[in-house]
Amino acid sequence: MTDLKKLIITATDSHVLSEAQIIDILKDDSINDFLFSAADEVREKYVGNEVHLRGLIEFSNICKCSCKYCGIRKENTLVQRYRMTEEKIFALAQKAKEYGYKTIVLQSGEDSFFSKEKMVSIIKKIKDMGFALTLSIGEKTYEEYKEYKDAGADRYLLRIETTDKNLYQKMHPDMSFENRIRCLKDLKKLGYETGTGCLVGLPEQSIESLAHDILFFKELDADMIGLGPFIPAPDTPLETEDGGTLTMALKVMALTRLLLPDINIPATTAMETLDPDGRLKALQSGANVVMPNITDEECKHKYTIYPGKAGLNNTADEYNRSIMLKIKNRGRIIASGFGFRFRNL
Numbered sequence: 625m626t627d628l629k630k631l632i633i634t635a636t637d638s639h640v641l642s643e644a645q646i647i648d649i650l651k652d653d654s655i656n657d658f659l660f661s662a663a664d665e666v667r668e669k670y671v672g673n674e675v676h677l678r679g680l681i682e683f684s685n686i687c688k689c690s691c692k693y694c695g696i697r698k699e700n701t702l703v704q705r706y707r708m709t710e711e712k713i714f715a716l717a718q719k720a721k722e723y724g725y726k727t728i729v730l731q732s733g734e735d736s737f738f739s740k741e742k743m744v745s746i747i748k749k750i751k752d753m754g755f756a757l758t759l760s761i762g763e764k765t766y767e768e769y770k771e772y773k774d775a776g777a778d779r780y781l782l783r784i785e786t787t788d789k790n791l792y793q794k795m796h797p798d799m800s801f802e803n804r805i806r807c808l809k810d811l812k813k814l815g816y817e818t819g820t821g822c823l824v825g826l827p828e829q830s831i832e833s834l835a836h837d838i839l840f841f842k843e844l845d846a847d848m849i850g851l852g853p854f855i856p857a858p859d860t861p862l863e864t865e866d867g868g869t870l871t872m873a874l875k876v877m878a879l880t881r882l883l884l885p886d887i888n889i890p891a892t893t894a895m896e897t898l899d900p901d902g903r904l905k906a907l908q909s910g911a912n913v914v915m916p917n918i919t920d921e922e923c924k925h926k927y928t929i930y931p932g933k934a935g936l937n938n939t940a941d942e943y944n945r946s947i948m949l950k951i952k953n954r955g956r957i958i959a960s961g962f963g964f965r966f967r968n969l
């Protein structure tokens with residue numbers, strides 16, 4: 625057996641790898657299948673065969689940020705902007721209830737129309753419907769995060785995007801790396817199940833920095849990690865750049881599962897966008913969560929963070945039926961609980 629395979633086997637027990645070891649694994653493509661199976665075993669041992677379905681509502685594509693990779697960045701005047709009414713959000717959540725989903729994920733651009741008061745009222749109503757609630761609405765103050773938590777929000781997703789500070793500043797000219805870190809620390813402090821993650825394959829992103837991203841997830845003690853390949857979006861400064869690959873995104877995800885065995889890891893839409901089987905491959909390489917998009921037809925076509933998003937041509941009903949079938953066909957179980965992180969280490 626090669627040294628790298630031995631290293632992977634040791635990590636399935638110790639959940640420790642050095643930065644140099646992670647880099648070696650990321651650079652060698654001959655051990656990919658071995659790595660994916662190891663992550664699949666760790667996933668089964670620590671979080672079981674259940675797959676948690678979280679209904680994603682993209683409730684506004686209005687954004688004040690200029691993230692260079694993102695198709696809904698504020699400079700992009702070609703995007704038809706929308707904002708859902710509260711009634712529409714609740715009607716979509718009701719649908720999720722009918723599908724049996726236990727969690728609602730509310731995601732949006734950084735849209736200040738949704739003030740603290742408006743968000744608190746939406747959060748309370750979704751909680752009254754009996755859901756666990758994840759927010760993915762960007763950078764806020766400690767006080768705002770606290771009010772959302774007090775109103776009942778359970779989880780928060782805020783990807784660090786990259787831990788390479790120089791690259792971070794280039795990608796986010798109007799934001800600061802320090803503030804991103806501050807947000808993640810505040811979320812942890814406030815007791816949110818905190819999700820972060822990175823883009824894989826950004827221009828100028830090094831393998832070394834991806835290894836650093838993985839170690840950052842462990843250092844933060846993240847409860848969820850969402851990863852996806854960077855997909856160049858039209859009408860952004862990066863439209864002509866090369867995108868990331870599914871393989872590299874899966875490798876970063878599998879290594880994350882080895883090091884953080886009991887966390888929740890979604891098989892992301894960006895993975896399925898690059899390969900129709902991308903989500904299933906992810907579910908067999910360490911992932912245990914799927915976030916079906918339940919945004920209505922009209923709005924979801926306008927939430928164009930990148931092109932060709934998987935699921936755009938299916939209604940939520942169709943997507944729900946097909947994903948449930950695929951999960952069951954792979955011998956996995958649709959979870960019936962809320963799917964909070966159960967510390968198991």
Ligand code: SAH
Nearest residue numbers: 693694732733734762783853854855929930
């Ligand atoms: N405003 C929220 C939600 C952002 S959209 C926030 O700041 O957290 C959710 C994720 O989509 C981002 O965190 C980013 O990692 C991803 N994303 C954006 N543009 C992308 C692209 N072109 N390719 C792949 N993923 C992208």
